Amino acid sequence: MPYCSHCGAQLPDGAPACPQCAVTRPGPIVREAAADKPSGALAVLAFLFPVVGFALWFAWRQPSPLRARSVRRAAVWGVVVGGIATVVAFAVYMAVIVSVMKKLS
Numbered sequence: 001m002p003y004c005s006h007c008g009a010q011l012p013d014g015a016p017a018c019p020q021c022a023v024t025r026p027g028p029i030v031r032e033a034a035a036d037k038p039s040g041a042l043a044v045l046a047f048l049f050p051v052v053g054f055a056l057w058f059a060w061r062q063p064s065p066l067r068a069r070s071v072r073r074a075a076v077w078g079v080v081v082g083g084i085a086t087v088v089a090f091a092v093y094m095a096v097i098v099s100v101m102k103k104l105s
């Protein structure tokens, strides 16, 4: 799928002008050629499943360093946030246990 070289809008195949910014003869560029770019969906996946993120980072280090770095960053955040969430959940759990014990005694 071609993209407008001026505004980046997606162009219908064979369009003489960009429907977004009306640049005539927009000289479509194929953005897929630049395959190595961070991916939002993969970053979310890596955040939710850091193991997957680290695996993707390991697999992509050579062919796509930019994308690899973005999934690694997301995976690290997933570990950090997941660790904090676990600690908070444990603290809440302990507080509930303690309050129940106090009520019972």
Ligand SMILES: [Zn+2]
Binding pocket: 004, 005, 006, 007, 008, 009, 018, 019, 020, 021, 022, 023, 026
């Ligand atoms: Zn355009």
